[in-house]
Amino acid sequence: MDKELSICLSTSMIESFDLTNKVVVIVDIFRATSVICTALSQGVSEVVAVNEIKEVKSFLNNENYLVAAEREGRIVEGFKFGNSPLSYLDNPNIVGKKLVLTTTNGTRAINSSLDSDEILIGSFLNISSLENILIEKNKDCIIFCSGWKGLVCLEDTLFAGCLASRLLNSNSFFSQCDSVILSRKIYDFAKEDMLNFLIKSSYKERTRELNIGADINFCLSMDKYDDVPFYKNGKLLID
């Protein structure tokens, strides 16, 4: 019970947190952190997260790199990969390649966390491994929900509530953070049928015409992967 747990509900709030000596878990369930977990577990050798589309363009003609760009939930014109984790499933063309990724919210969250001691990538796909690693570490933890354009989004909040409940139940963390109470309650309410709960959320509006139902089902699956990506020298890697 000696480590403190907090939740930041959106990118716009991160400056209100002191990241010093903390481990920060980046969360962008639909879909950046689900993509990062999937791509690395499926054989991509490293992921570079950048904020601007112009930064990824310079990698377009480099055969060592896969280049992925998403804005407003869609693949940016001129790019082959967007923000769908399914693109990286059972795809021999990605093995051993490096991935450069820019997305609406998730990559910004990663690059806003560089003052922390350590950055990990969280998704439902690797939640149990993540839980175990956080319990073992001797560091306070901030679960950093990317949200949507500076606002709160339900899917990241649900994940934060799920992970927070596990960490607090382990008795190795305490919390004085109202966002933790809020997120745990909402997860408790929705956990039996997250998909149906989310159908009512703004994400339905955000992505109505994008036909990403298969992506959403995949991103809500628990524990498909054991790997927990971490940030090192500008790259996201797994051991």
Place this chain on the structure above:
Amino acid sequence: MDKELSICLSTSMIESFDLTNKVVVIVDIFRATSVICTALSQGVSEVVAVNEIKEVKSFLNNENYLVAAEREGRIVEGFKFGNSPLSYLDNPNIVGKKLVLTTTNGTRAINSSLDSDEILIGSFLNISSLENILIEKNKDCIIFCSGWKGLVCLEDTLFAGCLASRLLNSNSFFSQCDSVILSRKIYDFAKEDMLNFLIKSSYKERTRELNIGADINFCLSMDKYDDVPFYKNGKLLID
């Protein structure tokens, strides 16, 4: 169903909202907006909300003004009034006076909303009048929770959820905002015993030594007042 309803959960998020043509309801339940509603309903003639302590100091020797300054939940040294609504109850010395107020969160929220079309002050103390006014107006509405130092706080979220539920049930508003779903769910969970729910929140830690139990009970009381303070030319007034 033609007016849009959104909730901003903390001051750090307000820049992600477009305030143009909106009516913004400022919420700082513990305790700035509860103080503003109480002071005006009890006879104070106007409230001036300022961000900095140095701005209020110049009013200290002006007998037309009451001067109130709170930081971290406490009266600032050298000031007679802090942020307790009870100071303004049945107090003949306040009648007809002007009040200059600076608080940790609430006054900043007011001064961050000046790009909106209209600013109203919300609290449980005037919630039904506020609900009626918002239903009558032909404007989209943002419920703006002051939160705590850029973070989310439970008591403002509960109020936002309560007001949002009433407005959506009136069928004159729609919402696509995940914070509305979140706030309504939390209010539904806590509404039978808000005090007990809040005892578990970080506010207990924030104010443990301040002995403000009577204030908290008062601030959670519904519909003590019919007046809804509004902002005009730098002042908060009632009709």
